[in-house]
Amino acid sequence: MLVGDEIRTGYVSGLTFQNKPVQYAVVGNRAVFEGDIVLGTVEELDARIEQVSAAGGPSRAVVVVGEQFRWPNALMPYVINANLPDQARVTNAIAHWEANTNLTFVQRTAANAAQYPNFVEVIASDGCWSQVGMRSGRQEIGLAAGCGFGAVVHEFGHAWGLWHEQSREDRDSFVTINWANIEPGREHNFNQHISDGDDIGPYNYGSIMHYGRFAFSRNNLPTIEPVQAGVTIGQRDGLNAGDIDAVHFIYRTWHYNRTVDQVYASHHGQNAWAHLANGNAWRKVAPNAADGVTNVFLMLVAAKAKGKQAYVVLNSASQITEVYI
C-alpha cells in the first residue's frame, strides 16, 4: 500500500464511466487511489479537473468510453526492468494469467518495440501499485520487495482494467466497513464506489482484487468484514472464477488465432464443443450462435482438419459464438 497525507479530489474515467469524482492521496508526485492504484501524476489529475470544469462539470451518465483503456487483441506487451529483484514473481504471475484466461502477454523488445507502443514496465518501487487499464505509451507496475506472486497477479489485474472488488456499487450489501478501525486519514480508501462492468456477476468475496480484512487498520482489528458468514476475503493465491469471468467480459473473450485441438458433437449435432490450444477448457458452441450450432461446428472441424488457426469469439459464458478461418 502507498499512503500519503494529502488527500485531493480528481476525476477518472474507466471502461464504463467517465469523469467520476474520486479522492486520492498524493504520494510523491503520484495520485494514489485505494492504496495501490496510481491514477497518474498529480499534474495529470489537475489537468483533468480543468478539462472537466471547462466542460461544465462531471458527467453522471454511464457511457461506454473505455475502448482506449483495453489492450488491443487482449495482448499486454511488457518489460521487466533489469533492476527489479526476483523477476520470477513476475514471470510466474504472467504464466498464471495465461494459463487461466484468454489474455496473453508478449515481451517487448527492441525488435518489436515499434509494433507495441503501449506497454507495461515492471519496476522496483516502494510499494505494490499499478494503473488501471491501458493508459497509452509506457506505464508502470511498481513492486517493493514484499510484493509476492499474488500481489503481482493483483497488480496485473489492475493493468488489465479491474478495480477493487470491494469498491463495487453494491458492496454495502456484502461487506461492512468498520470505520472506527481505519487509520485516521485513510478513510478515503474505503468510501468510494467505482468499478467497471460491475453488472457481470455476483459479488466476489474470493476475488484476488478484494481488500483483506485488515487493510489500513489502526488497531489490528478488521476494517472490512464480509456480511456473509464463513467466507474469506483478501486471498492472494491466484485468480478465482469470478476474476476470470470479469476479464473475459471486459475483453469479450476473443480468442485470436487459436489452434483447434479437438472437436466433439452429440449425435444430431445440436450440442457441440471444441478444445482450443491454450484455451484450457472445452468450450461449448453457444446454442444461440447466429450462424447456427452446426455451421459453427463445421468451421471448427475445418480448422482442425486443415491444422489452421481459427479466430474464435466467445460470449460472456465462454461459449463459442463465431468462428473465422
Ligand code: ZN
Ligand atoms: Zn489493488
